[in-house]
Amino acid sequence: MRVEMKVNGVTRSAEVEDRTLLVHFIRDVLGLTGTNVGCDTSSCGACTVLVNGESVKSCTVLAAQVSGEEVTTIEGLAEPDGTLHPLQRAFQDNHALQCGYCTPGMVMASLSLINEHPNLDEKAVREGLEGNLCRCTGYHNIVKAVLAAQGEMGAKL
Amino acid sequence: MSAAEAKGGVVGTRKLRREDPELLVGQAKFGDDLAIPGALYMVLVRSPFAHAKIQSIESEAALGVPGVVGVYTAADLAGEWAGPMPCAWPVTPDMKNPPHYPLAAEFARYAGDGVAAVVATSKMAAVDAAALVSVEYEELTPVLDLEEAASDATVIYQDFGTNTSFVWTLEPDPDGVRQAFDQAAVVVTEHYVHPRLIPAAMEPRTIAAVPSPMGDEYTVYSSTQIPHILRVMLALTAGISETKLRVVAPSVGGAFGSKLDVYAEELLCLALARKLRQPVRFTEERGESTMATVHGRGQVQQIELAADQNGKVLAVRANILADMGAYLQLVTPGVPLLGAFLYHGLYDIPHYSFTCTGVFTNKTPTDAYRGAGRPEATFAIERGMDTLADKLGIDPAEIRRRNFIAADKFPYSSAAGLSFDSGNYGPNLEKALELAGYSSLREKQAQRIAAGDNHLLGVGISCYVEMCGLAPSRVLGALSYGAGGWEAATVRVLPTAKVQVVTGTAPHGQGHETSWSMIVADRLGVPPEDIEVLHSDTAISPLGMDSYGSRSLSVGGSALFLAADKVVEKARKIAAHQLEVAEEDLDFVGGSFKVKGSPEREMPLAGIAFEAFTAHNLPDGLEPNLEASVTWDPPNFTFPFGTHIAVVDVDQETGDVDLLRYIAVDDCGNQINPMIVEGQIHGGIAQGVAQALFEEAVYDTSGTLVTASLADYLVPSAAELPSFELANTVTPSPTNPLGVKGIGEAGAIGSAPAVINAIVDALSHLGVTDCPMPATPERVWKLLQQAKAH
Numbered sequence: 031m032r033v034e035m036k037v038n039g040v041t042r043s044a045e046v047e048d049r050t051l052l053v054h055f056i057r058d059v060l061g062l063t064g065t066n067v068g069c070d071t072s073s074c075g076a077c078t079v080l081v082n083g084e085s086v087k088s089c090t091v092l093a094a095q096v097s098g099e100e101v102t103t104i105e106g107l108a109e110p111d112g113t114l115h116p117l118q119r120a121f122q123d124n125h126a127l128q129c130g131y132c133t134p135g136m137v138m139a140s141l142s143l144i145n146e147h148p149n150l151d152e153k154a155v156r157e158g159l160e161g162n163l164c165r166c167t168g169y170h171n172i173v174k175a176v177l178a179a180q181g182e183m184g185a186k187l
Numbered sequence: 188m189s190a191a192e193a194k195g196g197v198v199g200t201r202k203l204r205r206e207d208p209e210l211l212v213g214q215a216k217f218g219d220d221l222a223i224p225g226a227l228y229m230v231l232v233r234s235p236f237a238h239a240k241i242q243s244i245e246s247e248a249a250l251g252v253p254g255v256v257g258v259y260t261a262a263d264l265a266g267e268w269a270g271p272m273p274c275a276w277p278v279t280p281d282m283k284n285p286p287h288y289p290l291a292a293e294f295a296r297y298a299g300d301g302v303a304a305v306v307a308t309s310k311m312a313a314v315d316a317a318a319l320v321s322v323e324y325e326e327l328t329p330v331l332d333l334e335e336a337a338s339d340a341t342v343i344y345q346d347f348g349t350n351t352s353f354v355w356t357l358e359p360d361p362d363g364v365r366q367a368f369d370q371a372a373v374v375v376t377e378h379y380v381h382p383r384l385i386p387a388a389m390e391p392r393t394i395a396a397v398p399s400p401m402g403d404e405y406t407v408y409s410s411t412q413i414p415h416i417l418r419v420m421l422a423l424t425a426g427i428s429e430t431k432l433r434v435v436a437p438s439v440g441g442a443f444g445s446k447l448d449v450y451a452e453e454l455l456c457l458a459l460a461r462k463l464r465q466p467v468r469f470t471e472e473r474g475e476s477t478m479a480t481v482h483g484r485g486q487v488q489q490i491e492l493a494a495d496q497n498g499k500v501l502a503v504r505a506n507i508l509a510d511m512g513a514y515l516q517l518v519t520p521g522v523p524l525l526g527a528f529l530y531h532g533l534y535d536i537p538h539y540s541f542t543c544t545g546v547f548t549n550k551t552p553t554d555a556y557r558g559a560g561r562p563e564a565t566f567a568i569e570r571g572m573d574t575l576a577d578k579l580g581i582d583p584a585e586i587r588r589r590n591f592i593a594a595d596k597f598p599y600s601s602a603a604g605l606s607f608d609s610g611n612y613g614p615n616l617e618k619a620l621e622l623a624g625y626s627s628l629r630e631k632q633a634q635r636i637a638a639g640d641n642h643l644l645g646v647g648i649s650c651y652v653e654m655c656g657l658a659p660s661r662v663l664g665a666l667s668y669g670a671g672g673w674e675a676a677t678v679r680v681l682p683t684a685k686v687q688v689v690t691g692t693a694p695h696g697q698g699h700e701t702s703w704s705m706i707v708a709d710r711l712g713v714p715p716e717d718i719e720v721l722h723s724d725t726a727i728s729p730l731g732m733d734s735y736g737s738r739s740l741s742v743g744g745s746a747l748f749l750a751a752d753k754v755v756e757k758a759r760k761i762a763a764h765q766l767e768v769a770e771e772d773l774d775f776v777g778g779s780f781k782v783k784g785s786p787e788r789e790m791p792l793a794g795i796a797f798e799a800f801t802a803h804n805l806p807d808g809l810e811p812n813l814e815a816s817v818t819w820d821p822p823n824f825t826f827p828f829g830t831h832i833a834v835v836d837v838d839q840e841t842g843d844v845d846l847l848r849y850i851a852v853d854d855c856g857n858q859i860n861p862m863i864v865e866g867q868i869h870g871g872i873a874q875g876v877a878q879a880l881f882e883e884a885v886y887d888t889s890g891t892l893v894t895a896s897l898a899d900y901l902v903p904s905a906a907e908l909p910s911f912e913l914a915n916t917v918t919p920s921p922t923n924p925l926g927v928k929g930i931g932e933a934g935a936i937g938s939a940p941a942v943i944n945a946i947v948d949a950l951s952h953l954g955v956t957d958c959p960m961p962a963t964p965e966r967v968w969k970l971l972q973q974a975k976a977h
Binding site for chain 2: 047049057061062063064065066067068069070071072073074076103104105107108112114118121122123125127128129130131132133134137152155156157159160161162163164165166167168169170171172173174
């Protein structure tokens with residue numbers, strides 16, 4: 031079947047098997063490999079992307095279900111000149127990543143969390159990121175990064 | 188500005204990581220991200236049974252799936268192997284090691300054991316076809332429980348006649364131990380169980396073997412933490428000349444020991460690429476990773492402490508059973524040995540005895556997992572010390588003070604036979620107690636009990652020392668390990684004064700590129716931005732011993748430090764020659780050689796690099812170019828230490844344990860980048876807390892792994908953990924030029940006993956004396972009910 035969607039602002043379409051998951055469409059068909067796969071039970075959140083601005087685990091939806099929608103992946107956050115998004119910069123500034131495998135999903139989930147919930151406190155960040163697993167950082171610096179970014183992004187929103 | 192920056196150096200500063208930008212924008216390439224044109228996809232058919240005889244494998248239906256290239260069994264590939272899969276650590280001369288090949292031939296020995304490999308032009312075709320491979324099994328009785336396995340009631344390998352792989356004993360002073368126990372005023376005998384843990388690096392393993400279009404050469408891309416060791420082992424096992432093999436570890440998404448191994452799938456991809464003359468790749472699904480990637484821990488321990496009336500411990504005797512799983516992987520039998528010398532912790536205990544029995548079970552093989560042997564040892568002694576304190580009515584902090592190795596005893600020769608490099612334990616404990624507000628916590632705890640509060644407060648202390656910086660090669664030889672423990676480094680100043688650093692370490696999240704550039708920047712007096720760090724590709728870095736055992740900085744960083752100094756010494760010769768002064772008349776300051784007394788006469792390193800390149804005017808006999816290599820073999824292990832304090836709330840009605848606070852004061856010697864050090868501690872704590880509270884590889888009675896998904900195996904999320912309160916003390920190691928110790932595993936070593944000690948502490952007034960791991964609400968609730976019934 032044919033699916034068509036706007037990915038990071040660019041319309042992309044392709045013929046895919048009906049069973050193709052969004053994450054496989056993004057990675058294998060579009061070659062956007064920033065979005066990672068960490069599990070097969072929708073538990074880890076490594077594959078989190080935004081669909082129409084809301085975080086979605088891209089392993090839980092078929093590409094077909096998202097046809098006609100707008101998808102943002104980690105590749106779509108930084109400025110074209112490479113300038114990091116304030117949230118990405120906060121992750122670096124706060125050492126919120128080590129191996130970096132969960133990072134794209136963690137950043138996308140955090141972005142959605144910040145956008146949807148103004149004035150997050152530590153508890154809200156921790157609960158809001160419950161669906162995204164990280165094995166390296168113990169979350170300490172991820173929480174710091176999200177709280178720091180929230181402050182910076184507040185002005186922008 | 189920090190002190191280090193004020194001095195003009197970057198070492199010791201919280202420099203942000205150069206690794207981050209590409210990871211943050213999704214441009215880093217993990218193994219599964221690599222575009223490999225023409226690659227075939229391999230999927231394994233795995234035994235669903237823990238123990239079974241393979242009667243037949245029918246692959247006709249699978250071969251009919253469009254895109255399928257072949258289905259291969261052990262018999263089909265028997266000619267591919269020059270030997271069985273390697274176990275590099277035969278801990279005793281009579282260790283039993285069952286033949287282990289990439290695919291099971293006659294018997295499947297654990298649920299997840301590979302029995303056939305399906306290769307197809309797409310992953311989906313391979314998955315579809317694998318489901319159609321029909322394997323007929325005759326189920327055999329699985330051996331699952333560790334203690335039952337040790338009893339040999341059912342024997343897995345009939346040829347051995349026993350499930351015991353080895354018995355390893357360290358008993359330097361049996362009479363002294365016996366006497367100490369005979370004369371002790373108090374003896375504590377404790378039993379602890381360390382459940383199997385699933386390392387669960389966020390990136391499942393991924394491999395691609397790519398034949399060279401030029402002939403019989405292969406590049407293997409693997410999400411490994413040991414590209415160099417892997418190359419040696421692949422060469423030996425697949426019968427390919429090591430000179431024809433290049434191993435590359437792309438970005439690796441965490442490992443924690445689980446990628447310190449040589450896996451069946453690595454060998455299968457390589458052999459099939461050779462057979463089919465096409466690239467063959469494999470990426471684990473999480474549901475198979477939990478079975479096919481090694482597990483950690485899996486020990487049953489007995490520890491006995493003999494003490495006098497004041498709580499001074501006179502002897503320790505430890506006897507452990509270690510679960511090997513079904514096969515011996517790369518260092519499976521050696522893991523308990525890494526803890527074997529540390530069952531006395533950081534206490535001055537004169538008499539020591541340790542025995543470990545390695546036992547086979549029909550479960551996933553175990554191997555290194557963050558801490559490897561040392562968390563187990565630390566747990567035993569730290570739980571034991573609390574039990575002893577409780578028995579004698581001594582405060583847990585006080586009993587530790589009474590037993591610490593005194594600061595003036597270093598280097599300390601331990602009863603187990605080690606030489607502890609440096610330590611100063613007392614101030615470290617006091618700092619942690621102060622940070623925790625220990626006495627005020629004790630008051631709150633008493634108030635809650637007095638008020639009959641449903642929520643009890645528990646405070647758990649764990650002091651640890653570990654041995655890392657693996658390792659002096661001679662010591663490894665004495666322990667029968669099959670390789671050395673050195674590390675190699677090259678520093679090369681290019682004609683344009685850019686610097687290439689080549690290291691044999693293989694980072695997978697630790698930020699070596701950042702830290703290594705900081706070390707070299709300070710030695711050479713050049714900005715870190717001008718230094719490129721090359722690693723994890725055997726074509727670029729042919730020599731290395733890779734990253735594990737908290738070794739990279741103390742061994743690899745030291746090699747780098749010395750290589751940089753060698754470069755400076757060579758540059759000094761050139762500067763002296765061209766400035767026409769004696770070498771000793773030159774000061775090397777801020778990247779430039781200056782003549783003593785007339786600093787306006789100088790030659791910067793950049794200029795010397797170009798002179799070394801043109802070689803127009805070098806001293807007689809000096810080779811062109813500015814480059815030096817060092818292979819450094821450490822003279823000793825390093826011994827980081829610290830104090831961890833957990834504060835828990837236990838809900839008596841539900842048994843729920845809430846980790847309220849976590850205080851960690853670690854001492855890893857000098858720090859290169861404190862930001863990275865703290866990150867390592869955070870992650871380690873999370874894994875140790877997870878062991879104490881959440882994680883356990885659970886098998887049902889037929890040997891099926893029940894916790895085979897991340898929905899069932901409880902890797903904690905942010906919601907389950909608090910922020911951590913960190914501080915440090917600094918006791919440099921005298922055994923390496925950087926004065927560093929290692930911090931990769933410390934968090935995981937100190938934390939599990941702190942949490943369990945806290946839970947027991949919360950419940951001890953009710954008569955609870957121990958708590959199993961993981962301390963799930965159900966288990967804690969049951970402990971409470973049992974205690975209240977008495």
